[in-house]
Amino acid sequence: MTMSGNQGPESRLVIATAPTAKVRVLALNRPAKRNALSQDLIQELLGELSKASADLDVRIIVITGGSSFFSAGADLTDIAALDGEGARKSRYLENLCDGLRSTRVPVLAAVEGMALGGGFELALMCDMILASRTAKFGFPEVKIGLIPGAGGTQRLTNAVGKYRAMEMILLGSPISAERADTLGLVTGLFEPGSVLEAALDLASRLSEQSSSAVALAKEAICRSDDLGRDDEFERSLYYAAFGTKDKVEGVSSFLEKRPPKWN
Numbered sequence: 001m002t003m004s005g006n007q008g009p010e011s012r013l014v015i016a017t018a019p020t021a022k023v024r025v026l027a028l029n030r031p032a033k034r035n036a037l038s039q040d041l042i043q044e045l046l047g048e049l050s051k052a053s054a055d056l057d058v059r060i061i062v063i064t065g066g067s068s069f070f071s072a073g074a075d076l077t078d079i080a081a082l083d084g085e086g087a088r089k090s091r092y093l094e095n096l097c098d099g100l101r102s103t104r105v106p107v108l109a110a111v112e113g114m115a116l117g118g119g120f121e122l123a124l125m126c127d128m129i130l131a132s133r134t135a136k137f138g139f140p141e142v143k144i145g146l147i148p149g150a151g152g153t154q155r156l157t158n159a160v161g162k163y164r165a166m167e168m169i170l171l172g173s174p175i176s177a178e179r180a181d182t183l184g185l186v187t188g189l190f191e192p193g194s195v196l197e198a199a200l201d202l203a204s205r206l207s208e209q210s211s212s213a214v215a216l217a218k219e220a221i222c223r224s225d226d227l228g229r230d231d232e233f234e235r236s237l238y239y240a241a242f243g244t245k246d247k248v249e250g251v252s253s254f255l256e257k258r259p260p261k262w263n
Helices: 039-054 076-080 084-089 094-101 118-125 152-160 162-171 177-182 195-207 211-226 231-242 245-255
Strands: 002-004 013-017 023-028 060-064 069-071 107-111 114-116 128-132 136-138 188-190
Touching: 013 039, 023 039, 023 195, 039 060, 039 094, 060 195, 069 118, 076 245, 084 231, 094 118, 107 118, 107 195, 114 118, 118 136, 118 152, 128 177, 128 195, 136 177, 152 162, 152 231, 177 188, 188 195, 231 245
Parallel strands: 023 060, 060 107, 069 114, 107 128, 114 136, 128 188
Antiparallel strands: 002 013, 013 023
Protein backbone atom coordinates (compact mmCIF):
# COMPACT_ATOMS: atom_id res chain seq x y z
CA MET A 1 0.00 0.00 0.00
CA THR A 2 1.03 3.60 -0.60
CA MET A 3 1.21 5.61 2.62
CA SER A 4 0.32 9.29 2.82
CA GLY A 5 -0.78 11.95 5.30
CA ASN A 6 1.15 12.87 8.46
CA GLN A 7 3.74 10.13 8.71
CA GLY A 8 5.94 11.63 11.43
CA PRO A 9 6.47 10.06 14.88
CA GLU A 10 3.59 12.16 16.29
CA SER A 11 1.11 11.08 13.61
CA ARG A 12 -2.15 9.88 15.18
CA LEU A 13 -3.58 8.52 11.94
CA VAL A 14 -1.88 6.87 8.97
CA ILE A 15 -3.65 7.07 5.61
CA ALA A 16 -2.97 4.48 2.95
CA THR A 17 -4.16 3.89 -0.57
CA ALA A 18 -4.71 0.19 -1.14
CA PRO A 19 -3.51 -1.63 -4.30
CA THR A 20 -6.82 -0.54 -5.79
CA ALA A 21 -7.22 3.21 -5.44
CA LYS A 22 -10.91 2.68 -4.79
CA VAL A 23 -10.11 1.59 -1.21
CA ARG A 24 -8.91 4.04 1.46
CA VAL A 25 -7.27 2.63 4.59
CA LEU A 26 -7.23 4.67 7.81
CA ALA A 27 -4.92 3.21 10.47
CA LEU A 28 -5.10 4.42 14.08
CA ASN A 29 -1.55 5.22 15.14
CA ARG A 30 -1.09 5.92 18.84
CA PRO A 31 0.80 2.76 19.86
CA ALA A 32 2.08 4.23 23.13
CA LYS A 33 -1.55 4.89 24.13
CA ARG A 34 -2.90 1.60 22.69
CA ASN A 35 -4.65 3.66 20.01
CA ALA A 36 -6.83 5.41 22.59
CA LEU A 37 -9.32 7.78 20.96
CA SER A 38 -8.22 11.25 21.97
CA GLN A 39 -10.22 14.21 20.73
CA ASP A 40 -7.34 15.07 18.38
CA LEU A 41 -7.35 11.57 16.88
CA ILE A 42 -11.14 11.66 16.52
CA GLN A 43 -10.94 14.98 14.67
CA GLU A 44 -8.26 13.61 12.34
CA LEU A 45 -10.32 10.50 11.71
CA LEU A 46 -13.46 12.54 11.01
CA GLY A 47 -11.55 14.77 8.61
CA GLU A 48 -10.22 11.81 6.64
CA LEU A 49 -13.64 10.11 6.61
CA SER A 50 -15.14 13.30 5.19
CA LYS A 51 -12.43 13.56 2.52
CA ALA A 52 -12.78 9.91 1.53
CA SER A 53 -16.57 10.14 1.42
CA ALA A 54 -16.38 13.23 -0.82
CA ASP A 55 -13.89 11.56 -3.18
CA LEU A 56 -15.99 9.81 -5.81
CA ASP A 57 -13.07 7.52 -6.66
CA VAL A 58 -13.12 6.06 -3.13
CA ARG A 59 -15.63 3.23 -2.93
CA ILE A 60 -14.70 1.57 0.39
CA ILE A 61 -13.05 2.73 3.63
CA VAL A 62 -11.15 0.35 5.94
CA ILE A 63 -10.36 1.36 9.53
CA THR A 64 -7.67 -0.62 11.31
CA GLY A 65 -5.32 -0.37 14.29
CA GLY A 66 -2.31 -2.20 15.66
CA SER A 67 -1.55 -5.90 16.10
CA SER A 68 -2.22 -5.85 19.85
CA PHE A 69 -4.82 -3.11 20.06
CA PHE A 70 -7.36 -1.97 17.51
CA SER A 71 -8.18 0.65 20.14
CA ALA A 72 -8.22 0.55 23.93
CA GLY A 73 -11.10 3.05 23.98
CA ALA A 74 -11.55 6.71 24.79
CA ASP A 75 -8.47 8.50 26.10
CA LEU A 76 -8.81 8.61 29.90
CA THR A 77 -6.76 11.82 30.00
CA ASP A 78 -9.63 13.49 28.15
CA ILE A 79 -12.26 11.79 30.31
CA ALA A 80 -10.56 12.74 33.57
CA ALA A 81 -10.78 16.42 32.64
CA LEU A 82 -14.54 16.38 31.89
CA ASP A 83 -17.56 16.59 34.16
CA GLY A 84 -21.14 16.15 32.97
CA GLU A 85 -21.49 19.68 31.63
CA GLY A 86 -18.07 19.63 29.99
CA ALA A 87 -18.85 16.34 28.26
CA ARG A 88 -22.10 17.80 26.89
CA LYS A 89 -20.49 21.02 25.68
CA SER A 90 -17.65 19.20 23.92
CA ARG A 91 -20.14 16.75 22.34
CA TYR A 92 -17.76 14.06 23.55
CA LEU A 93 -17.90 11.09 21.12
CA GLU A 94 -21.11 12.47 19.59
CA ASN A 95 -19.31 13.86 16.55
CA LEU A 96 -17.73 10.44 15.97
CA CYS A 97 -21.20 8.88 15.78
CA ASP A 98 -22.40 11.57 13.37
CA GLY A 99 -19.30 11.28 11.19
CA LEU A 100 -19.58 7.52 10.71
CA ARG A 101 -23.33 7.73 10.16
CA SER A 102 -22.93 10.29 7.37
CA THR A 103 -20.19 8.38 5.50
CA ARG A 104 -21.75 7.39 2.16
CA VAL A 105 -19.54 4.39 1.35
CA PRO A 106 -19.24 1.10 3.27
CA VAL A 107 -16.77 1.23 6.16
CA LEU A 108 -15.00 -1.97 7.23
CA ALA A 109 -13.28 -2.48 10.58
CA ALA A 110 -10.18 -4.72 10.46
CA VAL A 111 -9.63 -5.68 14.10
CA GLU A 112 -6.45 -7.24 15.42
CA GLY A 113 -6.07 -7.49 19.20
CA MET A 114 -8.29 -5.62 21.65
CA ALA A 115 -11.27 -3.43 20.77
CA LEU A 116 -12.46 -2.01 24.07
CA GLY A 117 -14.81 0.78 25.13
CA GLY A 118 -14.76 3.51 22.51
CA GLY A 119 -12.66 1.23 20.31
CA PHE A 120 -15.44 -1.38 20.33
CA GLU A 121 -17.94 1.42 19.70
CA LEU A 122 -15.90 2.54 16.68
CA ALA A 123 -15.93 -1.02 15.31
CA LEU A 124 -19.69 -1.29 15.87
CA MET A 125 -20.21 1.98 13.97
CA CYS A 126 -18.59 0.37 10.92
CA ASP A 127 -20.67 -1.60 8.43
CA MET A 128 -18.74 -4.86 8.81
CA ILE A 129 -16.20 -6.14 11.34
CA LEU A 130 -13.44 -8.53 10.29
CA ALA A 131 -11.51 -9.90 13.25
CA SER A 132 -8.41 -11.85 14.15
CA ARG A 133 -9.03 -15.10 16.01
CA THR A 134 -7.09 -13.54 18.91
CA ALA A 135 -9.16 -10.34 18.98
CA LYS A 136 -11.26 -9.41 22.01
CA PHE A 137 -14.24 -7.08 22.29
CA GLY A 138 -15.67 -5.42 25.38
CA PHE A 139 -17.23 -2.47 27.17
CA PRO A 140 -15.31 -1.98 30.47
CA GLU A 141 -16.85 1.46 31.17
CA VAL A 142 -18.71 0.33 34.31
CA LYS A 143 -15.34 -0.34 35.89
CA ILE A 144 -14.60 3.41 35.83
CA GLY A 145 -18.10 4.57 36.71
CA LEU A 146 -19.30 5.25 33.17
CA ILE A 147 -21.38 3.57 30.45
CA PRO A 148 -20.84 3.22 26.68
CA GLY A 149 -21.80 6.61 25.26
CA ALA A 150 -21.33 6.50 21.49
CA GLY A 151 -24.37 4.38 20.70
CA GLY A 152 -22.82 1.24 22.17
CA THR A 153 -25.73 0.27 24.43
CA GLN A 154 -28.08 0.61 21.48
CA ARG A 155 -25.95 -1.02 18.77
CA LEU A 156 -24.89 -3.96 20.92
CA THR A 157 -28.46 -4.63 22.08
CA ASN A 158 -29.69 -4.51 18.48
CA ALA A 159 -26.94 -6.90 17.43
CA VAL A 160 -27.01 -9.53 20.20
CA GLY A 161 -30.24 -8.93 22.16
CA LYS A 162 -31.01 -7.52 25.59
CA TYR A 163 -29.66 -10.32 27.75
CA ARG A 164 -26.28 -10.74 26.09
CA ALA A 165 -25.88 -6.96 26.00
CA MET A 166 -26.72 -6.76 29.72
CA GLU A 167 -24.08 -9.39 30.47
CA MET A 168 -21.35 -7.70 28.44
CA ILE A 169 -22.05 -4.12 29.56
CA LEU A 170 -22.89 -4.67 33.23
CA LEU A 171 -19.96 -7.02 33.88
CA GLY A 172 -17.55 -5.06 31.71
CA SER A 173 -15.60 -8.18 30.75
CA PRO A 174 -14.31 -8.66 27.18
CA ILE A 175 -15.37 -11.60 25.04
CA SER A 176 -13.28 -13.65 22.65
CA ALA A 177 -13.41 -13.34 18.89
CA GLU A 178 -14.95 -16.81 18.73
CA ARG A 179 -17.82 -15.77 20.99
CA ALA A 180 -18.24 -12.52 19.06
CA ASP A 181 -18.56 -14.62 15.92
CA THR A 182 -21.14 -16.90 17.57
CA LEU A 183 -23.15 -13.83 18.64
CA GLY A 184 -23.10 -12.47 15.08
CA LEU A 185 -20.94 -9.44 15.87
CA VAL A 186 -18.29 -10.10 13.24
CA THR A 187 -18.37 -10.77 9.51
CA GLY A 188 -15.56 -13.31 9.68
CA LEU A 189 -12.59 -14.60 11.68
CA PHE A 190 -9.06 -14.75 10.27
CA GLU A 191 -5.60 -15.78 11.36
CA PRO A 192 -3.60 -13.13 13.27
CA GLY A 193 -1.78 -10.78 10.93
CA SER A 194 -4.08 -11.47 7.97
CA VAL A 195 -7.14 -9.39 8.88
CA LEU A 196 -6.20 -6.28 6.91
CA GLU A 197 -5.46 -8.41 3.84
CA ALA A 198 -8.87 -10.08 4.22
CA ALA A 199 -10.54 -6.67 4.60
CA LEU A 200 -8.82 -5.41 1.45
CA ASP A 201 -9.94 -8.50 -0.45
CA LEU A 202 -13.54 -7.95 0.67
CA ALA A 203 -13.25 -4.23 -0.11
CA SER A 204 -12.00 -5.04 -3.61
CA ARG A 205 -15.00 -7.27 -4.23
CA LEU A 206 -17.39 -4.63 -2.87
CA SER A 207 -15.82 -1.97 -5.08
CA GLU A 208 -16.86 -3.98 -8.15
CA GLN A 209 -20.54 -3.56 -7.29
CA SER A 210 -22.75 -0.67 -8.40
CA SER A 211 -21.74 2.32 -6.23
CA SER A 212 -25.27 3.74 -6.25
CA ALA A 213 -26.86 0.40 -5.36
CA VAL A 214 -24.34 -0.17 -2.55
CA ALA A 215 -24.96 3.34 -1.16
CA LEU A 216 -28.73 2.88 -1.27
CA ALA A 217 -28.55 -0.58 0.29
CA LYS A 218 -26.31 0.74 3.07
CA GLU A 219 -28.74 3.57 3.77
CA ALA A 220 -31.70 1.16 3.88
CA ILE A 221 -29.94 -1.27 6.21
CA CYS A 222 -28.76 1.50 8.54
CA ARG A 223 -32.27 2.94 8.58
CA SER A 224 -33.59 -0.42 9.70
CA ASP A 225 -30.87 -0.61 12.35
CA ASP A 226 -31.78 2.87 13.63
CA LEU A 227 -35.46 2.13 14.23
CA GLY A 228 -36.14 1.74 17.91
CA ARG A 229 -32.75 3.12 18.88
CA ASP A 230 -32.46 6.15 21.14
CA ASP A 231 -28.90 7.40 21.02
CA GLU A 232 -29.92 10.75 22.54
CA PHE A 233 -31.30 9.03 25.64
CA GLU A 234 -28.14 6.96 25.98
CA ARG A 235 -26.01 10.06 25.56
CA SER A 236 -27.96 11.96 28.23
CA LEU A 237 -27.22 9.13 30.69
CA TYR A 238 -23.59 8.99 29.54
CA TYR A 239 -23.07 12.69 30.18
CA ALA A 240 -24.85 12.39 33.53
CA ALA A 241 -22.35 9.68 34.50
CA PHE A 242 -19.51 12.17 33.92
CA GLY A 243 -20.90 14.24 36.80
CA THR A 244 -20.86 11.42 39.37
CA LYS A 245 -18.35 10.79 42.15
CA ASP A 246 -18.03 7.23 40.88
CA LYS A 247 -16.71 8.47 37.53
CA VAL A 248 -14.07 10.60 39.30
CA GLU A 249 -13.07 7.68 41.54
CA GLY A 250 -13.17 5.13 38.72
CA VAL A 251 -10.93 7.11 36.39
CA SER A 252 -8.57 8.13 39.21
CA SER A 253 -8.19 4.55 40.42
CA PHE A 254 -7.49 3.34 36.89
CA LEU A 255 -4.84 6.00 36.28
CA GLU A 256 -3.32 5.33 39.72
CA LYS A 257 -3.42 1.56 39.13
CA ARG A 258 -5.39 0.74 42.29
CA PRO A 259 -8.79 -0.84 43.03
CA PRO A 260 -11.66 1.69 43.04
CA LYS A 261 -13.40 2.68 46.26
CA TRP A 262 -17.01 3.18 45.18
CA ASN A 263 -19.47 5.33 47.13
